[in-house]
Amino acid sequence: xxxxxxxxxxxxxxxxxxxxxxxxxxxxxxxxxxxxxxxxxxxxxxxxxxxxxxxxxxxxxxxxxxxxxxxxxxxxxxxxxxxxxxxxxxxxxxxxxxxxxxxxxxxxxxxxx
Amino acid sequence: xxxxxxxxxxxxxxxxxxxxxxxxxxxxxxxxxxxxxxxxxxxxxxxxxxxxxxxxxxxxxxxxxxxxxxxxxxxxxxxxxxxxxxxxxxxxxxxxxxxxxxxxxxxxxxxx
Numbered sequence: 001x002x003x004x005x006x007x008x009x010x011x012x013x014x015x016x017x018x019x020x021x022x023x024x025x026x027x028x029x030x031x032x033x034x035x036x037x038x039x040x041x042x043x044x045x046x047x048x049x050x051x052x053x054x055x056x057x058x059x060x061x062x063x064x065x066x067x068x069x070x071x072x073x074x075x076x077x078x079x080x081x082x083x084x085x086x087x088x089x090x091x092x093x094x095x096x097x098x099x100x101x102x103x104x105x106x107x108x109x110x111x112x113x
Numbered sequence: 114x115x116x117x118x119x120x121x122x123x124x125x126x127x128x129x130x131x132x133x134x135x136x137x138x139x140x141x142x143x144x145x146x147x148x149x150x151x152x153x154x155x156x157x158x159x160x161x162x163x164x165x166x167x168x169x170x171x172x173x174x175x176x177x178x179x180x181x182x183x184x185x186x187x188x189x190x191x192x193x194x195x196x197x198x199x200x201x202x203x204x205x206x207x208x209x210x211x212x213x214x215x216x217x218x219x220x221x222x223x224x225x
Contacts, residue, residue, distance in 0.1 A: 102213060106155045
């Protein structure tokens with residue numbers, strides 16, 4: 001059974017489009033995250049939700065909007081995609097706080113043309 | 114600025130050799146974690162070491178933490194080709210919902 005799953009795995013789209021990435025965890029964790037990994041493998045947190053409440057919102061363009069319908073799901077919607085948004089986006093979860101072990105999804109490889 | 118910096122950036126060894134990766138950080142931490150990322154995959158947690166611990170073992174992995182030097186090392190003994198991956202340290206600061214900050218990673222290549 002997959003612990004943290006993301007869909008889609010690959011996303012190729014044109015500049016200016018709007019796209020969504022979905023994430024689900026079946027671990028019963030309270031906290032979920034979105035990370036962005038750039039081409040140099042640098043991993044940076046974008047958002048974190050605890051029990052459906054936003055607790056971390058890093059300096060991310062407001063074209064990125066997370067949504068947590070319940071504590072097992074955290075989706076990421078991106079408006080007006082730009083070339084610089086091309087990256088791998090990882091969803092992760094942890095039991096309670098951000099300081100604990102985090103469990104990562106397989107990643108969504110976004111390519112904006 | 115980034116909290117964790119790994120050294121070396123890349124490491125190439127033969128199967129059976131030991132691999133040592135280092136992580137330095139800048140501010141006081143609550144804990145330090147090591148993760149592995151295989152090519153094209155998500156990160157997998159390896160070990161968490163708390164600020165009051167000095168050493169931890171898990172199978173062929175040994176992690177040390179020196180809070181006075183603000184550094185940690187990950188030792189993989191008797192490496193295997195399957196250990197080929199990128200290894201990241203991640204630090205968490207004190208208090209509440211502080212985030213994990215990931216380092217730049219060490220790319221390890223283990224040749225058969």
